Amino acid sequence: MALIGQPAGDSTAMAPAPGWAGVGTVTLRELSGHYDLAGVRRCDQHVLVLVTVGHGQHEIDFRPYLCRPGTLLWVRPGQVIRHNGGAGLDAIVVCWEPSAVAEVADDPALLDGGLGPACWQLAGEDEDAVINEVSQLVVDCQRHRSGTLAAGLLRHQLAVLLLRIALLPGRRPAERNDAYVRFRLEVEKDFTQTRRVEEYAERMGYSVRTVTRACLAATGRSAKQVIDDRVTLEAMRLLAVTDDPIADIGRRLGFPEPTNFGRFFHREAGTSPGAFRSAQRPPPRNAFPSQRRPAAGDLHGRPTPRVAGEA
Template sequence: MALIGQPAGDGAASAPAPGWAGVGTVTLRELSDLPDLTAARRSDHHVLVLVTVGHGQHEIDFRAYPCRPGTLLWARPGQVSRFGGNAGLDAIVVCWEPTAVAEVADDPALLDGGIGPAYWQLAGEDEDAVINEVSQLVVDCQRHRSGTLAAGLLRHQLAVLLLRIALLPGRAPAERGDAYIRFRLEVEKDFTRTRRVEEYAERMGYSVRTVTRACLAATGRSAKQVIDDRVTLEAMRLLAVTDEPIADIGRRLGFPEPTNFGRFFHREAGTSPGAFRTAQRFGPRLPAQRRPIGSDPHGRPAPRVAGEA
């Protein structure tokens, strides 16, 4: 399976592609001999991590999450992950292609949770239920390796696991008609081309005031700040996991002039693009872009879950 994506500066995939069902499982301990496991990696697959033993931390999009037994982490396609490399830490890692659930879920976007939380500390019946689903998926991934029926089984089991996660306390699926959700989806499609709130509002049939009010209610950030946050996050991802020249990254994100990109990034991230790249690879972690305290990686307030420390 294509496990965690490519580490920074690596020109080849770090592991074979996912199996025919688009679903695979492995343990963190089994991955320990991979080169640069602690390097920043960006995957085009979903990666779900259920910690089973030990303590440590795991980063998703430059935010460090504490890990102990019962910790559940979800890195979506395009996000940057980094294992802490803590001795004694083990976890079950479930990886799947974005299309793996589409055939068995009425609305895969709700299961995807693209703007949902990345971290839970499970407890009680919720922990038992998720562990049972993950354990059964591990067993069946090992037992059933070929055939249409086996593929259907694995995809349905994955869908059940994701539905259980969607039903965790504080994890109600977002309504697609919600103005903030619609705005975020539109921004995701086009943030490299335009940062003008007016364009997105017109496309949605809303006023700028309505969109801004929705963003403030959901994140405490204005609509323009939400767009800038998304652009900054993409810049951070590209700086961390590629060797692409900084000027080229700026142009890709809509900044023809490198100086304009540098000023924008410094304002949003608090450091220069070059310093951020260097620190991500060789030095201490720099703080992620500015977000409301207690928010998820996409700026939405992160709900507390039963048993969360």
């Protein structure tokens, strides 16, 4: 099936889907016509990127992924992304707010807490299935721009797309009773407050040995290393996408003394915080379309068309 996408240069394609649906689509080519995508940007919503033509590279949380037709990327809220694609690279981009799926999907593992894979190279029936779902979502985002029925349709279509992704080979949905997943979710809540494995284990009702064994089985790294990895990643994100003083970033991550933060970062990242920041480009803001509820004064319930990134 031929992929149905929005025509490049069509300004109406940049307008969001119904604001109360929290779902929108756009092409990478359209975004590149308005923004410099080579800078690091931090996402405040979920972003799926389905490459349709060309070859290039995307970075998610500073990890590069080679892209070609059929490559599917998933960027979760809070993660950072940088586009290093060639001139011929294009993709369909699907954006949604977490609440858009929560309202129609009872399984919290659908969004996997950010623990699932970030990249797939689709092929065969899996590729056809995902392309069909994305294509229909693109069409309906353009056809159905207002009303509660339209919002429900888009949310359910998005949930079906995510279920298909959950069934892709090599992707095990996160199970809340899994010790490693529970540990990761607890760390996500409080890694800026404590880096002690004992505190997390006690909170979970497990022994430190059980938590460490679960982390080693899942990642090959100890529980303490998993915590330090998360702190380091957050430091890298903040250094790349903010102009905050390095000392302030250290304090936010639980290091009252700047020298302690500098030593920790150098040990974990292999470079100083200042050198890492210097290697990153300033991020353009709001590079992906934001979804908002339409103004109350619109008697027909239609959102006012906006260009992606408009405040």
